[in-house]
Amino acid sequence: MPINFIEELRWRGMIHNITPGTEEQLEKEMTVAYMGIDPTADSLHVGHLVGVMMLKHFQQAGHCPIVLIGGATGMIGDPSMKSQERNLLNEETLRKNQNGIRIQLAKLLDFDSNISNIAILVNNYDWIRDYSFLNFIRDIGKYITVNYMMSKDSVRKRLAADAKVGMSFTEFSYQLFQGYDYLFLYENYNCRLQMGGADQWGNITTGIELIRKKVGGKVFALTCPLITKTDGSKFGKTEAGNIWLDKRYTSPYKFYQFWLNVSDIDAEKYIRIFTVLSKKEIENLISKHKLAPHLRSLQRSLAKEVTIMVHSQEDYEMAVKTSTILFGNATSSFLKQLDKDTLENIFVGIPQFEIFKESLSLGIKAVDLLVDNIHIFSSRGEMRKLVQNGGVSINKEKLPIFDHLIDCSYLLRGRYILVQKGKKNCFLLKVKSS
Ligand SMILES: N[C@@H](Cc1ccc(O)cc1)C(=O)O
Structure with missing residues (x-):
């Protein structure tokens, strides 16, 4: 009917x-x-x-x-x-x-x-x-x-x-x-x-x-109604601007993350508006979510449905994989075994920096690389503090000391290094192709 x-x-x-x-x-x-x-x-x-x-x-x-x-x-x-x-x-x-x-x-x-x-x-x-x-x-x-x-x-x-x-x-x-x-x-x-x-x-x-x-x-x-957000900020925008449907402007990974990060109250609202799931399915998802909100199962369902609808099943799967690698408990050895195409795909959505291979060949202190060369920390002090708290990792492994030597052996598939600063910020260093 x-x-x-x-x-x-x-x-x-x-x-x-x-x-x-x-x-x-x-x-x-x-x-x-x-x-x-x-x-x-x-x-x-x-x-x-x-x-x-x-x-x-x-x-x-x-x-x-x-x-x-x-x-x-x-x-x-x-x-x-x-x-x-x-x-x-x-x-x-x-x-x-x-x-x-x-x-x-x-x-x-x-x-x-x-x-x-x-x-x-x-x-x-x-x-x-x-x-x-x-x-x-x-x-x-x-x-x-x-x-x-x-x-x-x-x-x-x-x-x-x-x-x-x-x-x-x-x-x-x-x-x-x-x-x-x-x-x-x-x-x-x-x-x-x-x-x-x-x-x-x-x-x-x-x-x-x-x-x-x-x-x-x-x-x-x-x-x-105009779509609102519980925290009062504007719906559909991040610091980086609008969330677009076109992959060239917002990667499927970022798109997926956008929905994954909404608050519990917003997720209950958005899942009704942005998916075609039935009333019964949505009610079930909400009650399941209420039992263990920290698992964010409602946000996961929302992000899945919208990403598949706007992009595709494959894009959705890649976005989940990327999220696990960036924020989940993927290990360094898992990262090392990924092939070049997968790595390229995974890294589309995160900020990238180019580095010269030569600068790695003799080894460079992490602090020189990250503070002086690519400026992802505002000062050496800031980086030192975060490293001491175990908040910086390279290829999913905690950086032990802030002047640890980084050399070519760190390159994934001979090209990439994944840097993480705190919980949420990932950066990709990419060897400049000469
Ligand atoms: N005014 C609408 C767009 C629109 C244009 C022409 C119409 O006939 C109807 C709607 C908007 O800005 O969102």
Whole structure:
């Protein structure tokens, strides 16, 4: 039996706001819904995943999802919840970005099997490109008052943030373009529902208003909550920046670690939002986790599911292997027996430094190498202290004294040395190929 979409989202904690009548519409017939993504980079990040998961459940419930790539709106920049005017992106960048995003979406939604509710990808550049300004403000602008547009949170907040700088007419008009997209999809794809993050409510309701006034149609909105973290920091970001879905920007190992490191409370929330595990499976995982929280079994399941969904089974396995080697009790002899490819793969996600082989040939004091050459300690004192506490290891073996001699015999497969500083920091020294 197909799932009930709204019920599904409800127990997963994925509904922030919903227009009256949405549920009845979905029960009545197979419905088309869309969500838009502005292609500001050539990869999605984990923040985008929430919306994509909504579409995934929507498709699994038998309805038809449309992903709209905002080729046109991306050229304007959504002012929603942004405190500053955005940079304009050019056409070439947007096109490159679209292609990257398309490939990622194809892994998450079903775009190609022979089902009646196959996912559809559209680009609003296709219908906005040739719309003349004069026609647009005559056909569309006439239906929406400035008063109405000004009352939106996205506009009010921005004007309040810095009244002197203000907001350009360009960004002010963003909601009209998104409103027009909804009208276009309503008329051409029979789209009745628009979904998005909580910050999209204002833009979505402008579309509802436009469709009601211009063509007398009734359409709906559904938003999901902004994802929060218990410690108050921003979801989806680390010190190193966004967590991307593209391997080139965030290795599967780092991606896996990101989910592994969430707090217990967040893990309970995220596993509902970011995986398709059933209610029963999730409840079981949570009760099992509560018996022995220190084992982090809930985080492990979360990290496993999301890594396999976004990357692959092999990437997941490699990420686990890497984590065991870096943080688990893998031994030095285990490390030594790994072949070059495995080592290369394992080390993709960790900071790397290049060293000259010659500098090792006569042996170099660890302190000279790590403090003076590659600066992973700020001072000799800092390193000495940590070594005394047993907190520095080379190839998984504790460094006995801080001026211990390191030579070529330390090179794994003749190329690498793994350095660990404290519990969490790993570095890879790599011989420069001359
Ligand atoms: N405004 C949305 C993207 C979007 C663009 C066009 C639309 O029609 C819908 C949504 C965002 O920034 O997240």
